[in-house]
Amino acid sequence: MKHYQKIESSLIHGGIYGDERTGAVNIPIYQTSTYQQDGLGKMRGYEYSRTGNPTRESLESLIAELEKGEAGFAFASGMAAITAVLTLLKTGDRVVISSNVYGGTFRVLDKIFQSFGINYTIADTSNLEELSHALTADVKMLLIESPANPLLTVTDIEAVSFLTREKNILLVVDNTFMTPYLQRPLELGADIVLHSATKYLGGHSDLIAGLVIVKTQKLAEKLHFIQNATGGILQPFDSFLLIRSIKSxxxxxxxxxxxxxxxxxxxxxxxxxxxxxxxxxxxxxxxxxxxxxxxxxxxxxxxxxxxxxxxxxxxxxxxxxxxxxxxxxxxxxxxxxxxxxxxxxxxxxxxxxxxxxxxxxxxxxxxxxxxxxxxxxxxxxxxxx
Incomplete structure (x- = not known):
């Protein structure tokens, strides 16, 4: 049972803390690709590290706790995380993005997803009236940054969530600039939170990683399927480094x-x-x-x-x-x-x-x-x- 309430303690003790077998205060690096099974259909919780790895699972549990979400997912980069989330869409769907947004987000939509019939609209998401007009019937996702990159434009996440909920649109917030230490979009009404964990969460310019946190079990099941099926997972050693960095x-x-x-x-x-x-x-x-x-x-x-x-x-x-x-x-x-x-x-x-x-x-x-x-x-x- 956890005996702390503040995020400063959760950063250090959150998620899956330590190793029960040895008493190590840090989760071990499970540097393995596969796991021995005790018989046909008799696994000890893991079968293959693309599907699940204890070190990555510890990180995913930690970020879910910090963002107050249902589940977290760790990817090989921020762009792999964004790509996984956009994979929730299907041909004919449209996504609305903030008018100043990371160039990589624009590029993957413009050059990759658009070729699959997934369209996008650029809107000033800080202007609720303009945004409301942009949320046409084919819009299934709104992806915002607040503050946005690079003009630091602020969008009212809670106000926007009322618009998206009314129209049954997924609200995705890239929280890279703020981290859960400064802002928690799920508590403000977002459905999904993204991080380029390469940035503040990693904090030392020595790793590349992406994280996704979802609000509901239904979204968790979908994202886990996408993560496992497409395979852009974060490796055990980088997961360990990211846990270490989040502590500070x-x-x-x-x-x-x-x-x-x-x-x-x-x-x-x-x-x-x-x-x-x-x-x-x-x-x-x-x-x-x-x-x-x-x-x-x-x-x-x-x-x-x-x-x-x-x-x-x-x-x-x-x-x-x-x-x-x-x-x-x-x-x-x-x-x-x-x-x-x-x-x-x-x-x-x-x-x-x-x-x-x-x-x-x-x-x-x-x-x-x-x-x-x-x-x-x-x-x-x-x-x-």
Whole structure:
């Protein structure tokens, strides 16, 4: 029986904790592909590691507990997780996605699923009136990010859930930016939660993983079938590493956010900065909604420099902050969305939704704040035309 109520304890002791046989406080790495059976039809709970593995099962149990879901499923990448969820759809179905969403999500819909007759619509999900019009009779799924990647647009998850429930549409929320430590979409009305666990849950830029958490047993049965049938499962060693990383999620996120709040305020007051996108700023789009549905605004910031500054030089002048894909690691990372993370989205769509050529996305790490500010200041000053 569990004797804790707070998520900080669940991060460490949640799911399947330890090993009953030896007393080890960490779940063992069951590095096996198959399991000996005691006779025909006499299994000890496992038969083949694609179908089930004790280390992966421990991780899946943990993330389900953290997100307050019925069941969790671990995949080889965030895109494998998204692909599995989209496999719930069939020919003729339509999915609505947020107007600024991860480029990989757009790409798999545009280049893969559309060829199977599964269509998509891009909508501003923060605008309930526009969203309501987009939820046509053929829409079977709404996939949102809040805050969205890369403009940090906030969508009212609870309000949106009323629309989807009324129309019998699955509400899927990509919770990668926030993690269950800051936001739990299932409690706000979502049906499915996604994570690129490569990011904050992994937290150290040393593994690739994806997670799916579902609200109901019916969805759990469907996702387990898809996971087993398509086979994009997370391996035992990576499952072990992810469990290890999740144990420190609380303390890492506190430092991430502490740094991000200071940097967002500094950027907002900097005359070299034309605009800042961060839900924690009182002037930001969705500020009040984000306060209502999340613990805080997270640690992702996007911004644009004024015309007097050259962003190519800005990237070149950075010394501490690395120019790289991905986010959510202990190290600070910066990227150029229009040519990196969102390059697969056609230019006209990027420009229409506000992903400009001057947009910079910053994943704030847990380094000392003084060093981060110094590096950003030096890079901005060094990029003046």
């Amino acid at each position: 999620l609380g303390v890492r996120m506190q430092r991430h956010v502490e740094n991000a709040e200071i940097i967002a305020d500094w950027l907002n007051k900097n005359e070299a900065v034309a605009s800042v996108y961060y839900p924690g700023l009182p002037t930001a789009q969705g500020y009040e909604i984000n306060r209502k549905q999340a613990k805080n605004a997270g640690a992702m910031i996007s911004f644009e420099l004024t015309a007097e500054y050259d962003i190519k030089k800005f990237f070149e002048k950075l010394k501490l902050v690395a120019l790289a894909e991905s986010l959510g690691g202990v190290e600070s990372l910066v990227c150029h969305p229009s040519s990196m993370t969102h390059a697969s989205i056609p230019k006209e769509i990027r420009e229409r939704v506000g992903i400009t050529e001057n947009l910079i996305r910053l994943s704030v790490g847990i380094e000392h704040i003084d060093d981060l500010i110094h590096d950003l200041h030096s890079a901005i000053e060094g990029s003046k035309k």
